Amino acid sequence: MSHESQIKVNFDNEPYRNEEFVVNYKAPFNAEPRPERLVQSFITPIEHFYVRNHAPVPVINPDTYMLKIDGLVENPVLLSLNDIKTKFEKITITAHLQCAGNRRTMMSEHKKVKGVGWGIASLSNGTWSGCRLRDVLMYARAMPFESGAHHACFWGLDFGCPEDNGKSYGSSITMEKALDPTGDVLLVYEMNGQTLPRDHGFPLRVVAPGIIGARSVKWLDKITVSSTESESFFQRRDYKIFHNGIDWDNVEKNWDNHPSLQELSVQSAICVPAPNSRLFLPFTLYGYATAGGGRKIERVDISLDGGQTWDLAELMGENKGPCSRYWAWTLFRYTIKSIDSKVAKKINIVCRAWDSASNTQPKFVGDIWNLRGVMNNCWHNVEVTVDPLCSKF
């Protein structure tokens, strides 16, 4: 947000927000729910759904709103909201969105990184209704891949991004993802069965499941089919992961030779209990696990001794059968019945998830530290005190 002071932006028309939110940045608004809210329902209620804005929320008249589609398409078109709702099949998916900066604060505690601080709750799970991006791109007659149509670039109407000299937010995904019949990228006008709220992109947003939230552009203004990725700052100079040898002195020559983040890595965190709680047994802990690319969470391991020994958590996810479209998160729980101590004892509870490709989370945050603080998916630890003498019953 270093350029903020130079950009005149108007935050007078922001929507109402839940006062319970943990606000990580006020303007632009960036907030996450209290972690326990995440595990209270499979679908996160809108009032608790995390918000990651890069600029003021635009005021858009849905009656005059037009989506533009141009670039490498044979039929550049303007589509009204009514066109979107009536010309194309309505699809509903359940998918989680997750910021690439989820758990950044923990990374910054290890060694300072740049970016909005986030705890463990910059993700949420929702239902999304709209039309397939694929259908719209076919309506516009997107040119074949061989002719160079490699990227679907999205621009928002949220002008005034401080990080990008007041431009609106932009980003892109590959045409391979955009056109994949099983990729489920939608242009969304309803969230959890309601009209898409202003904070989440009213009247129309992209939801690109399985990849970092930064690609699901809100307040969608334009889709440009292009041979190159989005020219936006947020595609080219942000949302990339480096090794720890790259710092602010040498990063400039490294932006272009590192890929922009797309698919999410495997992730999990314990939402209940909070760190430093005092637990009375039996106690049931709760958390979430997610994977990118539609991969299924196959297993969540719980350790009560800092990662020396493990046991299986109970998974509460969708059962979609042998299929690779697990866009939703998986919630998990695990009941601690007893501990090997007769007096109150501090224990280190750890969780780690495994996806259907046997990928799992790294152990230490230091090993994956990177200067933008993205993709922190290290083991999540919660230190608590267990009191075996007091029981809830």
Place this chain on the structure above:
Amino acid sequence: MSHESQIKVNFDNEPYRNEEFVVNYKAPFNAEPRPERLVQSFITPIEHFYVRNHAPVPVINPDTYMLKIDGLVENPVLLSLNDIKTKFEKITITAHLQCAGNRRTMMSEHKKVKGVGWGIASLSNGTWSGCRLRDVLMYARAMPFESGAHHACFWGLDFGCPEDNGKSYGSSITMEKALDPTGDVLLVYEMNGQTLPRDHGFPLRVVAPGIIGARSVKWLDKITVSSTESESFFQRRDYKIFHNGIDWDNVEKNWDNHPSLQELSVQSAICVPAPNSRLFLPFTLYGYATAGGGRKIERVDISLDGGQTWDLAELMGENKGPCSRYWAWTLFRYTIKSIDSKVAKKINIVCRAWDSASNTQPKFVGDIWNLRGVMNNCWHNVEVTVDPLCSKF
């Protein structure tokens, strides 16, 4: 191999093998190349391609060979080798195959596991020609997914598997993978441009890229479309990954609630130099990196200090553009130009790879230890002595 003594199996008709192979088990034959052979070419020559057999190599007459397709298909068929070659389009892909037991010996050194010991070379990269499994399944009119056609089960002609009471080898993949137009599962009759050799499944084998080698059944006898996974021992009682709390005392009740391994996790290893070498600078190290599910290797990090600080290796892979069909491996190299010492010094070289979903390798083998010793993809370390006083030039 505990049942071996009870099964009468005849190993009199085994093919000729390269005497340079590191033989991990003689009969059934299990062998890997010397690691340096892997990095000498992008395509592994057949004489160095690792071999993982579960039984004697069957003697099959290609003129009378018939592939059977049955189960949930409307048109059960028998196809001759000539049918396979002439009725269906010939496709060639480049793909690596990797045993789920690759690097098992290292896991066993941490704590004993069961299974054939493998070093770092139970993988190889080849070109494979044949027809699409998808085309054959459509020819047999496989029933729709909704009618229960969820798994493609393969049986080999390699009768005499000691681990399964003399039955032939069997395994399955999901119909989703089998039918995916971009999944590239082939029925292969040529390897590296030559007739498929006997050790690799002559006259016909499955190559299911992106998933563990155990699913690419050799000497293919029959494909059964089924609502359930293969009933084979090798699908139900082998090739599964557990946490370290599961041992031989409690594993029996855990086989069924753990998924069979399918997609490979992200992996890498240093093939040159060998451990305990003495290096003269400059020295270029070489290795391989792989990912499952067609994901691209985006980055390989090299550390010369045991993982404290990292630098980028140079990648030598395929450039397939923005696409998710990176079935081949990626080779890498890194030149050590100098070290911070004027006398000979022991250093710990480490590599780790990152795939396009930002998944990376676990640090410690102990953290992913499992009783069958599968999916060991921890950081690969090579301890060497660097002598800065002697130069090659």
